Amino acid sequence: MTKLKWGMIGGGEGSQIGPAHRLGAQVDGLFEMVAGALDHRPDVGRDYARRLGIAPDRAYGDWREMLEGERARDDRIDLVTIATPNSTHFELTKAFLLAGFNVLCEKPMTMSVQEGEEIVRIAKDSGKVCAVNYCYSAYPMVRQARAMVRAGEIGKVRLVVSEFSHGHHGDAADADNPRVRWRYDPATAGVSGQFADCGIHALHLASFICDDQVGELSADFVSTIAGRALEDDAMVNFRMSKGAAGRLWTSSVAIGRQHGFEIQVFGETGGLRWASEHPNQLIHTPLHGRTQIIEKGESGLYEDASRLTRVAIAHPEGFLLAVANIYVDIADIINGNPRDGLPNATDGLRSVAAVHAAVASAADNGAWKDARPPMFR
Amino acid sequence: MTKLKWGMIGGGEGSQIGPAHRLGAQVDGLFEMVAGALDHRPDVGRDYARRLGIAPDRAYGDWREMLEGERARDDRIDLVTIATPNSTHFELTKAFLLAGFNVLCEKPMTMSVQEGEEIVRIAKDSGKVCAVNYCYSAYPMVRQARAMVRAGEIGKVRLVVSEFSHGHHGDAADADNPRVRWRYDPATAGVSGQFADCGIHALHLASFICDDQVGELSADFVSTIAGRALEDDAMVNFRMSKGAAGRLWTSSVAIGRQHGFEIQVFGETGGLRWASEHPNQLIHTPLHGRTQIIEKGESGLYEDASRLTRVAIAHPEGFLLAVANIYVDIADIINGNPRDGLPNATDGLRSVAAVHAAVASAADNGAWKDARPPMFR
Amino acid sequence: MTKLKWGMIGGGEGSQIGPAHRLGAQVDGLFEMVAGALDHRPDVGRDYARRLGIAPDRAYGDWREMLEGERARDDRIDLVTIATPNSTHFELTKAFLLAGFNVLCEKPMTMSVQEGEEIVRIAKDSGKVCAVNYCYSAYPMVRQARAMVRAGEIGKVRLVVSEFSHGHHGDAADADNPRVRWRYDPATAGVSGQFADCGIHALHLASFICDDQVGELSADFVSTIAGRALEDDAMVNFRMSKGAAGRLWTSSVAIGRQHGFEIQVFGETGGLRWASEHPNQLIHTPLHGRTQIIEKGESGLYEDASRLTRVAIAHPEGFLLAVANIYVDIADIINGNPRDGLPNATDGLRSVAAVHAAVASAADNGAWKDARPPMFR
């Protein structure tokens, strides 16, 4: 099998997300990294790209150079990953889609709903992959959960409770720490702090597992540390289009919670629970039955869970392999095998719309707001 | 030490709460059961009381008979426990307080805020104990948590997250099950279902551990099962008087959660977590420190935690001993040792006021309401 | 129902075991404490007994006085609990049995195998209850485990793994601490330290749940702290009479383990796991099936588990109620309801024989020894 050709924009030396994508793309031998514009400083980016083994003529100084360079080649990249600062995602995603490239964009896909709708239209017209890296949805046991819900194993969903609450921004003394401060400053983070950063993963996962979409929502935002213009703690109540109620709590001041991403789904005939810190187990309780532990790699899992598992039961698989699973699905689609679990432009848009709806609700004392993008109302 | 004399109203044969009180009152040898009006059917109650070893002349047919009988005796009971249906709590508590008895009332103390304020005034005037059985607050490790907060071990509290969500009313087929149905019928349950039943424990515990009171709140109520007039799932956001934010989730349709009572408290310099299903451990994370497990019975606990422990570290102590601890505190107070942890009429009133505020908020699309009783505004 | 009359020898003020028995006997209202010789200092014991509400004429100065006193009464005690130092258990148990009293003896029942056999014969001839307080066997979920094994739910047992390892004697500086030192001194503890203290509970529970008896064993004893003549860590391999293999680890220097009592039973078609620190759950895995959590108080438990439960599912019940369950079974037997789960003189004898066999094996480099009492070979 020939490897697909892959390039990345952003994700330079010292970033968290760059290595995650490089490992994720390459661990299964599906993609080969052949191009990159890895740093906002052209020389730094070119040098780093070369050290990563990229040929000099594909070690680009910026994204425009890369777009032109790749467009001109016969052996152009099959996929570009966009891992640049949030405010640039729209422009880059749009440009590469319009030029006919498959795109994997870091979240948020865009800063505004209008931009998000534009990407959805462009992606549709292009016929190309436009994926957004909601990578928690690619854990095998999350796929198992969604498959169980779809198969009716817990009946119609009544309620979903999703949390993504950690405590790593709980130190008031971090007011001068640039790695924390930017997150609560509208100039750098946009309209929302913790909800846009982590809460949106929790909301996407709720929609993903329930196989449903958020309709209305009501939000309560709090800044628990003086000087933060944006929220560091948020509670969002919501309703899904098929009728389920939702509760979503996200916090960055929950000291003692490390990752703190957990989801519970309750239906007419059962409940499910999954936590990202111990991702290889899914907890299932049938109505009137005993709570059971479903293990990654056990026999009899749904196909979408078993195909995304690499090692035997009880050998843990972690975060990087979830990112890798995003690339597995993209490779499958590029190679002609449709995969419906991959988070796409529509998911990216819905997430952006939910952030804006939550911000509006929080500013309006929790009044209920329509979280749907206008194009889907 | 002479045992105190104790009687109970309600809690008849087959009830859950009756045995809990009998064991709780008597396990430590502090109280002796000498009187009772245990059933709404006089003969049944008298017979059961006699079988429990109560003398025939103190095996009463109803509460009025018991009130008169005990009032007339020199060796009158030192404490009466009221474990009758909710709607009768006000009348009985009032009558026994006015007659000069110490009272332990099951929650809710009253059905209306007005009644609650009346009890607070009567209790104050009487100089008698008027306790309400928010017994989770009497677990040793809950006392430890409160003592740690008071001592500043986690700094000023920013956020409290309290959950009491189980799944035991998750079967829609229980529509005809009288033990479930009454809880969601305003005729029997009053203005609120799950929030008044379980949520209020979670709210009391939040106030108790934070040593603070709820100010405003906003509620989202849901009935997930057709035919339920009252909520079976509720989310309540609140603010405490010292500034902390609160999130409270309560549900009776969370299939797979058995008891589901957990509380997390986050302050400026640390976090705490406690769960009623494993009540002998308290989890503590100092800011920038490692998560630690505090064990019931370990050396160096606060006095309020260590004095309420009966057996050595790691020998688990459970629910009935928490109820017993309520009696320990009452006995101490009767014997002249003030105990400030005992839930009293003011706690009972605040809880009733919070229920009414939440109901009003939920009916008003989550608009924020003042949860304080008028007399404390 | 008339309460049974109960007395205790030993368990004086400040002891751990005294309160456990008083609470255990009285919590359910089955026994009333009417007699006691609670301290080796006659005056201290009499005074304490009176303060506990015992009538002066039954507040005895020593066990002989109590034996004579009670024997002479028409309303003699129905049960005596022996909670004196280990070396006295044989003499007291023998004397009270011969005088026609029901006895509950703390473990070890005797110091020698010969004494143990004598008690078994006397108990049999007497027709009285002779129970030994292996109280872990009275937890509801332990009873559930045994009932499942008996019913064949995990098939023929192949292997049992039992651990009782804590770290509370892990400080070498405790060499001068009398509460620790005596345990490792043959003059006070007898032939074995940690194995006789805790390991024997683990061995009894293995036999109890498997409904089987130990045949041969091989032991490895270690004293990890200089100056300890007796072992503070032991590993015992054994074979049961029905063919199962056993592994038993016990330690008092396992720093970080608090109680550390866990048991796993593996059969042809499933496995079970139970831990005393979280006693309300029993973990069950059927062959080729998912691991399930069985909850105390759930519907459908075996009768021996459900009858020993006092409060609803997920309300934890702890150690003192396990002790209480020993008294429940004794009361039932006294009242004419046979109970086969109660640990009796035969269990006490088998435990003593196993200790001696383990000591002999450890002294002989782990050579296999017959652990059966001579009378059962």
Add this chain to the structure above:
Amino acid sequence: MTKLKWGMIGGGEGSQIGPAHRLGAQVDGLFEMVAGALDHRPDVGRDYARRLGIAPDRAYGDWREMLEGERARDDRIDLVTIATPNSTHFELTKAFLLAGFNVLCEKPMTMSVQEGEEIVRIAKDSGKVCAVNYCYSAYPMVRQARAMVRAGEIGKVRLVVSEFSHGHHGDAADADNPRVRWRYDPATAGVSGQFADCGIHALHLASFICDDQVGELSADFVSTIAGRALEDDAMVNFRMSKGAAGRLWTSSVAIGRQHGFEIQVFGETGGLRWASEHPNQLIHTPLHGRTQIIEKGESGLYEDASRLTRVAIAHPEGFLLAVANIYVDIADIINGNPRDGLPNATDGLRSVAAVHAAVASAADNGAWKDARPPMFR
């Protein structure tokens, strides 16, 4: 940085171990797979190698062809991984070392102690890397544990308790399942079943974390399923050269345990616990202190733990990244950075010697045997 050139022998299509090595070697971009003799059927192996992107002239038919082919090249591989059947490890490792290649061999390194000593001598003379894939030792939190022990954080080690017990061979009906049967047949598995398969990992990890070596041991082997010539359950007691005692339990019939690899280390001033199923946490209890959770990725870890971590705290990292860490250490050594944690030929030899000593002990009723290889006595 130029990638190192890597080849593998064995690990063909459908094997578990092949993908683990391919991902492990390549995930960090340190090695490039350029050669392979992947199957015992030459054509199948060549074809699979080509499909993995290996050039046709380096897609070899068998290991001899590969040895000759690579030896003749200027761009010969920097490392060969040997993932063939156990009985061939000795011959291949010897041949490649003598030819001047660095070798990573799957365990067991050899079948006999004599062969093991020969490899140790050859490896030493060659000056090449001879690593053995005891990959659990490469988890970051295992490295943290060893560094803590070395730094004296738990004082002198008194006791180590290591378990590797699963239940995946617990079905007696697997007697005809070739994937299970071979493990208990001396013709295919050699002298030991479960102990050689899994127990040896537990023993290596005990030595690794304690930074010590096994001296004497005593073993109890059991075959719980009829027809198994080799043990499916084993208990091994041992003594380490610095004086610590050890207990090791391994089983393949422990139904309900999935991976079941856990290790506890107890020293004079603290205890440690680690489990491979939740590998990102290390549990630490200081003497007289509270149990603490050490998280992978937290600040302040020892260098050997932090350098082997790829993503932030609480993003789980799993088994494949532990395998990858073996390759990280090998690459470092090849590149001139000494790494003392890598399991080497001496570790491989000690493991083989321990297996033979345990087999001899078990056959001799648990008599204590010297587990040290003759060359190290």
